[in-house]
Amino acid sequence: MGLSSGATQILIAAEKLFAKRGYDGVSMQQIASDAGISKANIYHHFKSKDELYLAVLKYALQDMNVLLAELQGIDGTSTEQLAHFSVEHQKHINANSSISRLILREMLDGSSSRGQDLAEQVFAEYFSLLRALLCKCQERGEIRHDIDPDHMAAALAGMNVFLFQSWSALQHFPGHAFKNQQESGKIMFELLFNGFTTHGDKK
Amino acid sequence: MGLSSGATQILIAAEKLFAKRGYDGVSMQQIASDAGISKANIYHHFKSKDELYLAVLKYALQDMNVLLAELQGIDGTSTEQLAHFSVEHQKHINANSSISRLILREMLDGSSSRGQDLAEQVFAEYFSLLRALLCKCQERGEIRHDIDPDHMAAALAGMNVFLFQSWSALQHFPGHAFKNQQESGKIMFELLFNGFTTHGDKK
DNA sequence: GTCTATAATGAGATAGAC
DNA sequence: GTCTATCTCATTATAGAC
Numbered sequence: 001m002g003l004s005s006g007a008t009q010i011l012i013a014a015e016k017l018f019a020k021r022g023y024d025g026v027s028m029q030q031i032a033s034d035a036g037i038s039k040a041n042i043y044h045h046f047k048s049k050d051e052l053y054l055a056v057l058k059y060a061l062q063d064m065n066v067l068l069a070e071l072q073g074i075d076g077t078s079t080e081q082l083a084h085f086s087v088e089h090q091k092h093i094n095a096n097s098s099i100s101r102l103i104l105r106e107m108l109d110g111s112s113s114r115g116q117d118l119a120e121q122v123f124a125e126y127f128s129l130l131r132a133l134l135c136k137c138q139e140r141g142e143i144r145h146d147i148d149p150d151h152m153a154a155a156l157a158g159m160n161v162f163l164f165q166s167w168s169a170l171q172h173f174p175g176h177a178f179k180n181q182q183e184s185g186k187i188m189f190e191l192l193f194n195g196f197t198t199h200g201d202k203k
Numbered sequence: 204m205g206l207s208s209g210a211t212q213i214l215i216a217a218e219k220l221f222a223k224r225g226y227d228g229v230s231m232q233q234i235a236s237d238a239g240i241s242k243a244n245i246y247h248h249f250k251s252k253d254e255l256y257l258a259v260l261k262y263a264l265q266d267m268n269v270l271l272a273e274l275q276g277i278d279g280t281s282t283e284q285l286a287h288f289s290v291e292h293q294k295h296i297n298a299n300s301s302i303s304r305l306i307l308r309e310m311l312d313g314s315s316s317r318g319q320d321l322a323e324q325v326f327a328e329y330f331s332l333l334r335a336l337l338c339k340c341q342e343r344g345e346i347r348h349d350i351d352p353d354h355m356a357a358a359l360a361g362m363n364v365f366l367f368q369s370w371s372a373l374q375h376f377p378g379h380a381f382k383n384q385q386e387s388g389k390i391m392f393e394l395l396f397n398g399f400t401t402h403g404d405k406k
Numbered sequence: 407g408t409c410t411a412t413a414a415t416g417a418g419a420t421a422g423a424c
Numbered sequence: 425g426t427c428t429a430t431c432t433c434a435t436t437a438t439a440g441a442c
Contacts, residue, residue, distance in 0.1 A: 006407075020313040024227035027435065041408055043437065101311055107368055108304055108311070110223035120372045127376065143399045147390060150380035152399065154373070155362050155391045162361025165310055169323045170357070173330065177353035187350060188358045195398025196346045196355065209425070230417065244426055246419065409442075417434070424427075 007045045010035045011059045014052055019098035022105055023053055023114065050114065057115045060099035064122055067092045071129060078137040083189060085133055089126075090160045090185045097164075104165060127153055159188045210248045213238045214262045217255055222301035225308055226256055226317065253317065260318045263302035267325055270295045271332060281340040286392060288336055292329075293363045293388045300367075307368060330356055362391045 013035035017026040028049060032039040046052040071088055074081045093100045106112070106119035134149035143152075163170075163185055170178040178184050216238035220229040231252060235242040249255040274291055277284045296303045309315070309322035337352035346355075366373075366388055373381040381387050 004407090021315070022225050022227060022312075024225060025315075028437085029435080037407095038409055039436090040410080040438080044407065047437095049436070104307075104311055104368070107372055108307055109225075109228075112224070112228075120375060123369070123372050124376060137399075141401065144397075144401050147394055148378075148380050150376070150378060151387060151390045151394060154365065154369075154381075154387070155394050158362045158365025158369075158391075159358050162357065162364055165307070166326070166357075166361075169310055169326050172323060173327060173353070175351075175353060177351050178357075184354060184357070187354045188361075191350055191354060191358050192395055193399045194347075195400070196396045197398070198344065198347050199402060207425090231419085232417080240425095241427055242418090243420080243428080247425060250419095252418065407442105409440105411439085411441100413436105413438070415434105415436080418432090420431070421429085422427105423429100424425100 004045070006037070006041075007055075008059070010037070010042055010045060010052070011056055014056045015060055015098045015102075018053065018056055019101040019105075023049075054115055054118070057099075057102060057118050060096070060102065061118070061122055063096055064099065064125075067096075068125060068129060077142070078133065078140050079142045082133055082137060083193075085130065086156060086160065086189045087182065087185060089130075089157075090163065090182065093160065093164045094181065100164060104161070127157065130157060155192060156189070159192065160185060163188070207248070209240070209244075210258075211262070213240070213245055213248060213255070214259055217259045218263055218301045218305075221256065221259055222304040222308075226252075257318055257321070260302075260305060260321050263299070263305065264321070264325055266299055267302065270299075271328060274332060280345070281336065281343050282345045285336055285340060286396075288333065289359060289363065289392045290385065290388060292333075292360075293366065293385065296363065296367045297384065303367060307364070330360065333360060358395060359392070362395065363388060366391070 010031065014026070014031045017031055017034060028039050028042055031052075032042055035042075042052065046055060067088075071085055074084045074088070076084065102115070103119040103122060106114070106116045107123070109116065130153040131149050134143070134152045137143045138145045138149060163181060167178070167181055213234065217229070217234045220234055220237060231242050231245055234255075235245055238245075245255065249258060270291075274288055277287045277291070279287065305318070306322040306325060309317070309319045310326070312319065333356040334352045337346070337355045340346045341348045341352060366384060370381070370384055
């Protein structure tokens with residue numbers, strides 16, 4: 001997007017740091033050190049910390065759009081697409097954990113209005129894609145239609161997001177049920193698909 | 204807990220600010236202003252910003268324990284208890300939104316180790332309580348038993364947490380499906396209970 | 407483009423009067 | 425206990441040489 005190679009070097013270092021410690025928890029000096037350049041050099045590429053932060057968001061969001069395109073090209077029946085979407089969604093969140101964390105951070109901030117609009121925009125794109133998929137499943141009679149697709153999408157997305165952001169906490173639990181995140185995601189999808197009730201019981 | 208009235212005044216102001224903007228996003232001056240006292244006065248009650256932050260966490264977590272006790276005293280069949288738990292859990296998250304945000308923030312921070320242990324501890328208590336409830340439901344044959352209660356708990360908790368932290372973003376969506384958070388929570392609980400499949404369809 | 411040096415401001419924390 | 429005044433240091437940002 002017309003960014004010099006020196007600029008992307010900065011963006012990559014900044015993305016990781018912002019994701020880990022948040023906007024205020026990172027200094028320009030730290031970013032410069034991690035990028036292997038001087039602090040003043042950053043200001044040659046970005047005129048302020050705020051501008052750098054927004055650039056990081058936009059930069060990280062480019063990959064997001066690539067994935068959204070991929071998710072739309074999934075084959076199979078609508079229900080198969082849905083299961084596939086869930087798995088791919090979760091894989092993508094983890095593969096791009098920095099930007100995922102950034103978005104979740106923005107949603108926790110109360111009217112910081114730095115990148116909140118940007119974050120909510122990506123969030124909305126994800127959501128509407130999932131919603132469209134669920135609508136198709138409903139039209140084909142593959143899933144129940146007495147509940148609006150918005151709440152279905154929220155339930156599915158919520159489970160995946162929760163799994164991502166709570167994963168390290170879940171690891172400390174006794175019982176070791178949460179060993180592989182992708183496997184856990186599949187289990188929970190099946191759970192949501194068939195429900196808690198005993199008619200989903202395999203025995 | 205042996206805290207002077209002046210101290211709680213500070214804690215209340217600090218809790219709100221930390222929840223909104225995070226640890227690094229809040230200055231001692233802001234806290235002092237919001238509490239209506241001088242900055243130096245804070246240092247009379249807490250010897251550092253870190254200590255204040257930890258005190259805020261512990262202070263806010265007291266209410267949490269009260270609720271956990273309440274949740275354990277729910278009447279009715281196990282399944283009714285479960286539905287009740289879900290509703291009360293969500294109500295509580297919202298009623299204590301500051302501490303909820305603080306905990307979610309800690310989970311997003313990568314090895315900040317400030318209050319992460321504390322946050323994960325509360326998280327674990329919630330989780331094990333929900334898990335125990337699900338075990339009871341399984342033993343009584345009220346819900347399927349081919350899936351471990353840990354994943355069931357994660358699915359249920361995840362939906363509620365997601366609803367809480369994404370609520371403002373969900374409001375901006377077209378369609379206005381998300382009007383009342385408690386109502387949405389009930390819909391999603393029913394969804395998880397009966398599943399996506401058409402056997403849950405009312406028509 | 408990249409650096410060193412430095413300004414200008416704000417942060418956490420302390421001293422000491424009342 | 426609460427304040428004003430101050431210290432010290434880190435931060436964002438700029439100036440200007442190379």
